[in-house]
Amino acid sequence: MENCIFCKIAAGEIPSDKVYEDEDMLVFRDIRPQAKVHCLCVPKTHFATLAEMDGAQAEVLKKCLMKIPDIAGRLGLDGGYRLIVNQGKDAGQTVFHLHIHILGGQDLGEKLL
Ligand code: AMP
Numbered sequence: 001m002e003n004c005i006f007c008k009i010a011a012g013e014i015p016s017d018k019v020y021e022d023e024d025m026l027v028f029r030d031i032r033p034q035a036k037v038h039c040l041c042v043p044k045t046h047f048a049t050l051a052e053m054d055g056a057q058a059e060v061l062k063k064c065l066m067k068i069p070d071i072a073g074r075l076g077l078d079g080g081y082r083l084i085v086n087q088g089k090d091a092g093q094t095v096f097h098l099h100i101h102i103l104g105g106q107d108l109g110e111k112l113l
Contacts, residue, residue, distance in 0.1 A: 027039050075104070
């Protein structure tokens with residue numbers, strides 16, 4: 001997808017602080033971390049929101065969800081972590097390429113969920 005920053009990161013055109021990569025997904029550290037550990041799990045295939053997702057993309061998202069516990073282990077998030085998937089502008093979505101925030105490395109409290 002032209003002009004999509006996460007497509008460019010996934011294609012290696014823009015550098016990222018990569019934590020994990022395979023043929024389906026890329027996980028890299030967020031440039032504006034909201035917790036001690038803050039990574040983004042990004043499916044390599046472009047779709048903006050869950051509303052746009054087709055069956056093949058749903059399979060990729062499933063692979064992402066199944067891989068995240070392993071990635072969390074690599075990141076040392078043994079005490080737990082929070083996943084956030086912002087959907088649309090009211091949720092504060094700023095990059096319209098679906099991504100899963102992985103937050104942890106500290107007590108996140110109970111304020112947001
Ligand atoms: P969202 O607000 O849910 O769309 O989240 C987008 C996230 O992408 C924000 O937390 C940004 O800090 C992060 N972000 C934007 N550009 C980059 C980048 N080049 N490298 C890493 N994270 C980025």
